[in-house]
């Protein structure tokens with residue numbers, strides 16, 4: 001049930017009018033999603049679809065939510081049901097994609113989807129209206145309330161969607177990238193998820209190409225690196241040189257960058273949230289790619305199931321999250337081993353060989369890898385034969401050794 005709090009502090013977006021103008025009354029929603037990024041936005045969207053009468057608020061600290069992300073996923077990362085509910089938010093899709101390595105060009109016949117953050121927020125805003133508030137400064141959170149910086153208090157069940165939590169130093173490798181969106185004729189008909197024929201620098205390096213339209217191309221210079229630092233100018237210069245080499249010239253329309261942690265051991269988070277959480281905040285993402293959209297959707301589906309039983313009490317949600325998270329974490333050890341193969345067993349300039357071998361494997365296995373659903377047989381196939389780096393070295397490297 002929504003609750004009403006009175007205060008005499010300054011106005012907030014949750015204010016309702018009363019005959020006495022000296023008394024400001026805050027009609028608090030029963031569900032408060034703190035953080036209006038990908039996860040908070042997706043949950044709000046799904047709840048608004050399934051429970052149009054549910055009282056909810058998304059509270060986002062940024063004054064406006066902008067155009068800095070492209071979120072992609074493979075068709076088989078999601079169930080058909082999840083893909084169906086996500087589809088109104090999808091900006092572009094392609095029926096297949098390519099990868100390129102020295103000695104290997106492969107066309108993979110599984111569809112690929114992309115969501116632009118500007119489309120995402122425009123659609124979200126249209127659906128949620130005043131239920132999505134930006135520029136909200138929060139001073140503290142508890143399981144059943146949010147205190148704003150101006151002292152006002154909102155009560156309701158809190159879901160923490162504030163993005164990546166702090167990490168323990170030296171426990172992860174990094175997938176880092178800088179992207180430029182160019183207005184140029186490019187001739188590409190489908191995405192190239194990895195063009196690793198480029199010089200290998202700062203670990204495994206590849207170009208990621210997303211052809212939004214015949215005259216619009218996103219190029220990202222990506223590194224699987226030991227360090228999180230991004231030399232943006234150098235990477236942008238590398239992208240422009242690559243574009244020029246392919247005959248692509250044109251105006252820069254947009255920039256994007258990211259640095260995603262890839263765990264080398266379990267327990268890589270400095271502290272997890274005590275609150276029911278979602279998105280990166282839960283630590284549930286694909287450990288080898290750093291991507292979170294598919295895991296976030298799976299968790300949202302669980303939360304929505306729970307909502308059907310009207311059980312949004314903080315305690316019930318926390319218990320459910322603990323159970324779900326610990327079962328999920330128990331399935332991630334193999335991906336940690338793969339990261340250790342990449343970051344610990346392979347010399348940085350040889351890392352591409354691990355990925356080149358992976359992309360030579362059967363397509364269903366590749367799909368299950370991205371979906372985070374490798375079978376024991378898949379795991380055996382990934383390590384069997386003659387992997388290009390020593391599995392023994394990956395297993396025996398000390399987890400706490402600091403990366404170079």
Ligand SMILES: Cc1cc2nc3c(=O)[nH]c(=O)nc-3n(C[C@H](O)[C@H](O)[C@H](O)COP(=O)(O)OP(=O)(O)OC[C@H]3O[C@@H](n4cnc5c(N)ncnc54)[C@H](O)[C@@H]3O)c2cc1C
Pocket residue numbers: 034035036037038039040059060061062068069070071072073136137138161162163164256257258259260278279280281290291292293294
């Ligand atoms: C450039 C980039 C591209 C990516 N591409 C992909 C991709 O293609 N596919 C994929 O699956 N993953 C991708 N990822 C990884 C991951 O999915 C994204 O980082 C995703 O945005 C994470 O979603 P989230 O909601 O957990 O966190 P975020 O999207 O970071 O959202 C957290 C939100 O909480 C807000 N917030 C934080 N603190 C407070 C506070 N105190 N009060 C109110 N609000 C607060 C932040 O301002 C932010 O808006 C990408 C990451 C980056 C950086």
